Amino acid sequence: MNHNLAPAFQKYFGDYWVMWYAISNSYSIITPEFKVLLDAYIKSKSLSEFSKTLSDDLSASEYTHISETLLNYLQASNSVNASPPVDTIKIDHSQRRISKQYTFEEKTIEVYYSSELVQKIVHPQIAQYYSNTEALIHTTIDTYLKNDVLHLFIDDELITKVPKRDYHYIQGKFIMHLFCILHDKREKDWLGTLHGSTLTDGKNALLFAGQSGKGKSTLCALLTAHGFDLLADDVSPILSEDQHIYYNPAAISIKSGAFELLKTEVPNFEELPVISFTRSKGDLKYLPCKKPKRNHYPCRAIILVNYKAKAETTLERISIKQVLETIIEDSWLSPTPKHAQQFLDWLETLDLYQLTYSDTASVHSEVTKLFQHYHLGL
Numbered sequence: 608m609n610h611n612l613a614p615a616f617q618k619y620f621g622d623y624w625v626m627w628y629a630i631s632n633s634y635s636i637i638t639p640e641f642k643v644l645l646d647a648y649i650k651s652k653s654l655s656e657f658s659k660t661l662s663d664d665l666s667a668s669e670y671t672h673i674s675e676t677l678l679n680y681l682q683a684s685n686s687v688n689a690s691p692p693v694d695t696i697k698i699d700h701s702q703r704r705i706s707k708q709y710t711f712e713e714k715t716i717e718v719y720y721s722s723e724l725v726q727k728i729v730h731p732q733i734a735q736y737y738s739n740t741e742a743l744i745h746t747t748i749d750t751y752l753k754n755d756v757l758h759l760f761i762d763d764e765l766i767t768k769v770p771k772r773d774y775h776y777i778q779g780k781f782i783m784h785l786f787c788i789l790h791d792k793r794e795k796d797w798l799g800t801l802h803g804s805t806l807t808d809g810k811n812a813l814l815f816a817g818q819s820g821k822g823k824s825t826l827c828a829l830l831t832a833h834g835f836d837l838l839a840d841d842v843s844p845i846l847s848e849d850q851h852i853y854y855n856p857a858a859i860s861i862k863s864g865a866f867e868l869l870k871t872e873v874p875n876f877e878e879l880p881v882i883s884f885t886r887s888k889g890d891l892k893y894l895p896c897k898k899p900k901r902n903h904y905p906c907r908a909i910i911l912v913n914y915k916a917k918a919e920t921t922l923e924r925i926s927i928k929q930v931l932e933t934i935i936e937d938s939w940l941s942p943t944p945k946h947a948q949q950f951l952d953w954l955e956t957l958d959l960y961q962l963t964y965s966d967t968a969s970v971h972s973e974v975t976k977l978f979q980h981y982h983l984g985l
Contacts, residue, residue, distance in 0.1 A: 608648065608650075608651050608654070608656075608657065609648070609649060610649060612649075612681040612684070612685050613649050614627055615627055615628065615629040615947070616944075618951040618952075618955060619639075620927035620955070621926065621927070622926055622927075622928070623638060623639075623926060623927050623928050624638075625927060626684070627947045627948075627951065628685050629944060629947070630687060631684060631685050631687050631688075632940065632941075632942035634940075635684050636927065636932070644673065644677060645681075648677045658670050658674075694765070695765065696768075698763045698765070699751065699758075700749075702719070702721040702751035702753060702758075703721075703749065704719075704721055704722060705720040705721070706719055706720075707720070708738050708739070708740075708742065709733055709736040709737055709738065710738040710740070710742060711788075711856060714745045714746075714789065715738065715742040715743065716744065716746045716748060716788060717744045717746075717747045717748070718730075718747075718748045719748070719749045719750070719751070720750055721750070721751030721752055722751075725757070727884045728750065728757075728774050728778055728781075728884075729750060731882045731891070731893045732860070733785075733856060733857060733858070734858070734893065734895075735895035745788065746761060746762060747761070748784075749761075749763075750781070755770065756770060756771065757771050757777050759777050759781060761784055767780050779842070782800075782842055782857060783800065783844075786800075786844050789854070790846075790853055790854075790902060792846065795941075795943070796847055796848065797845065797846060797847065798846065798850065798953070799844075799845055799939055799941055800843065800938060801814065801816070801842075801843045801845065801934055801938045802816065802841065802842065802934050802937035803815055803816035803817075803823070803843050803909070804816075804823055804824060804837070804839060804840045804843065804859070805838040805839040805843045805855075805906065806831070806838060807836050807838045807899050807904045808835055808836075809899065809901075810904070810978075810981075810982055811904060811905060811978060811982065812838055812851075812904040812905065812907065813907060813909075813978070814843055814852065814906050814910065815912050816910070816911055816912065816930070816934045817911050817912035817913065817933065821911075821912050821913055821914055822913070822914025823912045824840065824841070824860055824865075825862075825868065825914065826912050827859055828859050828861060828869055828872075829869070829873075829967050829970070829971070830970075830971060830974060831859070831894075832872050833967075835974070836896070836897065836898075836900075838852055838854055838855070838903075839852060839853070839855035840855060840857055840858065840859045840860065840896075841855075841857070841860060842855055842857070845950075846903065847941070847945070847949060849903070849905075850906075850949060850953045851903035851904055851905050852903060852904060852905075853902060853903040854898065854899065854902045856898070858893035858894055858895045858896065859893065859894040860891055860893060861891060861892045861894055862888075862890075862891060863881075863889050863891070866892065873894065876894070880892070906957065907957065907981045908958040908959065908960055908977070909934070909958075910960045910962050911929065911930065911933055911960070912964075913961055913963045913964075914963075914965065915964070915965055916965055918965045919963075919969075920963065920964045920970050920972075921961075921963045922961075922962050922977065923960065923961055923963075924958070924959060924960055925960060925961045926959070927954065929959075930959050960977075962974075
């Protein structure tokens with residue numbers, strides 16, 4: 608019964624099952640108790656057969672309620688939000704009003720913007736790579752606003768176009784294609800890009816995640832000022848081939864609430880320009896960081912960051928439910944079945960923590976101990 612709605616993959620993580628539904632490319636976290644009911648419902652050939660798997664003490668209305676709950680869950684897990692097809696429109700070269708070149712080691716890309724406002728969507732994150740030295744152009748990117756629609760072209764081919772209010776989709780697509788350029792990969796080579804910032808000690812990596820306002824970027828800025836290297840801020844790409852997290856060249860985005868703290872911790876922080884883009888984002892500064900020695904590192908843990916004023920620094924294990932409910936919504940995960948299975952297998956190899964902190968010295972000590980733990984292979 609409803610075999611076509613069954614999950615394609617499933618994996619048990621201690622207290623929860625994580626299910627992946629191929630039709631919707633969605634991940635669902637359920638309890639073992641719910642999984643027992645779900646398995647029985649899917650395997651049963653009829654509602655009558657399913658009812659025989661339940662307790663005789665249940666009333667007819669309770670049978671009905673359970674059956675409807677399971678069916679509604681399966682239908683919701685398999686619902687598809689179809690993306691509209693991208694039109695095959697030609698690039699408008701008349702929108703090339705601003706030109707910037709960015710050099711990433713041996714590769715130089717040229718980006719054209721239609722205005723100063725559109726430039727703010729991308730430029731501040733990679734401004735440290737701006738170069739006015741003539742070089743062979745590897746890739747040409749155009750991003751412009753026309754008729755209240757933002758467009759992104761790469762080498763004159765339309766990648767996406769969205770209403771201007773959805774500018775973050777342009778940011779996401781831009782950074783994804785930048786990964787492909789820098790690491791000589793194709794979009795289909797990536798397992799996914801996780802919404803989180805990744806630090807490395809030169810041997811291993813830790814992925815720091817958290818809801819907006821929890822201090823994720825502030826923590827990464829503090830830790831990079833005290834010896835760790837930033838591998839990726841906000842968007843952490845995972846390659847299917849080795850499941851390592853790869854280098855993201857974007858600077859750390861710092862909100863105004865952290866300016867006062869960081870000016871005493873980060874050298875030359877006050878000299879960074881303040882960027883005002885949208886009211887919802889407020890004032891921002893972008894902190895450039897030196898590139899790690901390698902382009903990719905194995906990730907050992909996902910850590911949910913929780914800044915809490917005057918709190919003691921604590922690092923405690925948490926469930927897969929807490930982690931996935933935090934990172935999935937704003938992450939991109941490949942819809943390819945092979946990649947979905949790899950993602951579940953990759954999650955199984957990680958330690959999952961919540962880090963609560965308020966004090967810079969103690970949180971640095973805690974993260975240092977954790978890196979040492981993995982260095983020793985414990």
